[in-house]
Amino acid sequence: MTCEECEQLLLDSRNCFSYKGWIPGVSVLNLARSHAQSCPACTAKMSEIAEMNDALDQLRLSTRHTEAPPAVEMNLVAKFHKGIRARTPSVATTFPWRWVWGPAAVLLLVAAGFVLYSTLKPRSPIAVHTGGGEQEHLAQRQLSRVPSGATAGGIGIEDHLSNADRIVTASPGGDVAKVGKPGHEQMRRFPLPVGDQLSLNGGSRVVRVRLSLSSLVAVGVPVSPDVSDRRVTADVMMDPFGAVVAIRLVQVETSMN
Amino acid sequence: MATVILEPFRRARAIPSINELGCLPEMDANDTGLEEDGKLLQLMIAGEERGFVSLYRRYQSRVYRFSLQISGIRHVAEEVTQETFLALIHAPHKYRTERGPLLLYLFGIARNLAWKNARRDRLFAALDDHRELPVFYVPDLANDLARKKQVLQVRHAILSLPRKYREVIVLCCLQELSYEQAATVVGSSIGTVRSRMHRAKQLLLRKLEEGRLTQAAAGNSSVLRCGL
Numbered sequence: 226m227t228c229e230e231c232e233q234l235l236l237d238s239r240n241c242f243s244y245k246g247w248i249p250g251v252s253v254l255n256l257a258r259s260h261a262q263s264c265p266a267c268t269a270k271m272s273e274i275a276e277m278n279d280a281l282d283q284l285r286l287s288t289r290h291t292e293a294p295p296a297v298e299m300n301l302v303a304k305f306h307k308g309i310r311a312r313t314p315s316v317a318t319t320f321p322w323r324w325v326w327g328p329a330a331v332l333l334l335v336a337a338g339f340v341l342y343s344t345l346k347p348r349s350p351i352a353v354h355t356g357g358g359e360q361e362h363l364a365q366r367q368l369s370r371v372p373s374g375a376t377a378g379g380i381g382i383e384d385h386l387s388n389a390d391r392i393v394t395a396s397p398g399g400d401v402a403k404v405g406k407p408g409h410e411q412m413r414r415f416p417l418p419v420g421d422q423l424s425l426n427g428g429s430r431v432v433r434v435r436l437s438l439s440s441l442v443a444v445g446v447p448v449s450p451d452v453s454d455r456r457v458t459a460d461v462m463m464d465p466f467g468a469v470v471a472i473r474l475v476q477v478e479t480s481m482n
Numbered sequence: 483m484a485t486v487i488l489e490p491f492r493r494a495r496a497i498p499s500i501n502e503l504g505c506l507p508e509m510d511a512n513d514t515g516l517e518e519d520g521k522l523l524q525l526m527i528a529g530e531e532r533g534f535v536s537l538y539r540r541y542q543s544r545v546y547r548f549s550l551q552i553s554g555i556r557h558v559a560e561e562v563t564q565e566t567f568l569a570l571i572h573a574p575h576k577y578r579t580e581r582g583p584l585l586l587y588l589f590g591i592a593r594n595l596a597w598k599n600a601r602r603d604r605l606f607a608a609l610d611d612h613r614e615l616p617v618f619y620v621p622d623l624a625n626d627l628a629r630k631k632q633v634l635q636v637r638h639a640i641l642s643l644p645r646k647y648r649e650v651i652v653l654c655c656l657q658e659l660s661y662e663q664a665a666t667v668v669g670s671s672i673g674t675v676r677s678r679m680h681r682a683k684q685l686l687l688r689k690l691e692e693g694r695l696t697q698a699a700a701g702n703s704s705v706l707r708c709g710l
Contacts, residue, residue, distance in 0.1 A: 233680065236680055236683045236684065236687075237680065273687055273690070273691065274683075274687065276632070276690075277636070277683070277686060277687055277690055279632075280632045280633055280635070280636040280690075281636060281655045281656070283629060283632065283633045283636075284633050284636050284637060284640075284656065285655065285656045285658070287633060288547050288550070288551070288656070290543075291543065291546065291547050291550065292542065292543045292546060293542045293543065293545075293546035293559075293560060293563045294560060296560075297542070297546075297560055297563055297564050298535075298538060298539075298542070300564060301534075301538060301564060301567050301568065301571070302531065302534070302535065304568060304571060305526075305531065305534050305571050306531070308571050308572060309529040
């Protein structure tokens with residue numbers, strides 16, 4: 226055994242607790258000790274190592290009862306309670322807001338879509354039935370005379386129903402509509418709340434529709450309730466945006482059937 | 483010439499166990515201890531003060547001593563101990579039982595904090611006279627001045643060791659951890675810990691020798707001064 230090997234063995238020999246389940250063999254230690262007895266340098270080294278190990282043991286034993294000051298525990302307990310309070314907040318703050326944002330956004334989008342739709346949709350529920358070139362020209366010709374009869378609140382329409390069997394009469398401000406005898410050509414004006422001169426200037430189109438008299442109420446024509454079940458054929462003038470600006474009655478049927 | 487096997491061999495059953503040899507580690511690292519730690523940790527997570535207090539009282543002295551032995555400064559050791567347990571309070575879920583006993587986890591935190599503190603304050607760059615060494619209580623050796631002096635010398639020598647050697651000496655010799663446990667704390671292999679331990683003891687021996695020579699020289703000079 227060399228002196229280096231002896232020193233290595235002696236240094237590691239005290240680590241009996243340092244390597245779980247392993248210690249240097251007794252025979253190997255005996256060899257090292259026997260070498261140290263015969264070698265003066267290793268004897269000195271052995272005593273130094275023993276002294277160091279003894280000092281380490283003394284140091285370990287001397288600090289065995291050293292503890293942290295009580296103030297540390299007090300601080301930590303206080304911080305523990307603080308941390309617990311921070312980890313368990315009140316019910317109001319634990320409400321899962323992140324689950325609310327999604328539905329709220331969807332609801333907002335639906336509401337915005339509804340508002341947009343109601344703003345942009347056509348204001349007249351009248352379905353388009355027919356539309357014709359000659360009739361459109363006729364309507365435009367008739368409407369060319371409108372300005373003379375325009376009222377302050379809307380547009381007056383001079384309606385010459387030469388071919389109509391029935392005539393609807395109405396006063397500009399009144400709400401009475403009566404069915405007259407055929408052959409009585411009269412000038413009738415139907416003030417409508419919708420439409421204006423600008424929309425007329427911007428272009429329009431005329432369509433022929435068949436609808437009940439009661440539906441005329443929706444576009445502002447005053448109709449007597451007792452004839453509201455009749456159906457009527459009318460030319461409807463619409464502005465470029467689809468809003469009804471004028472109506473000309475063409476034919477009034479006697480009954481719904 | 484006989485061939486010497488330097489590698490240790492497996493301890494036979496006839497050889498007394500470590501506990502029987504009288505070098506029983508303080509730490510209870512068996513399954514019961516782990517279970518108890520787990521229960522206390524669960525209590526602590528549930529917000530029970532007694533869970534935390536039990537854990538603290540169980541391990542505070544080990545953590546504090548370890549910090550003190552690493553840093554050598556009392557207030558640093560207090561700070562490190564406090565921060566270690568604060569880390570446990572703030573993130574108890576980071577501890578995994580399969581990684582080992584809770585004490586090793588706490589040692590790992592304390593080690594990191596101690597070195598972080600050292601880097602910040604640059605207090606451990608060199609051993610100086612301002613270092614506060616703890617007051618030792620050795621009842622049976624109260625009057626043994628020579629032994630006291632020897633212990634202080636060892637203490638100084640340990641504190642003057644480089645970081646990687648100091649921590650293995652503290653863990654294995656003063657905290658009585660096995661190489662395996664020390665490797666867990668340090669985050670290296672068992673072989674690395676073993677070689678560092680050997681090197682650390684060599685350095686310690688050299689420093690103690692130097693200290694002895696310095697003292698002898700100082701004694702000689704004082705004798706000479708007295709003679710003059």
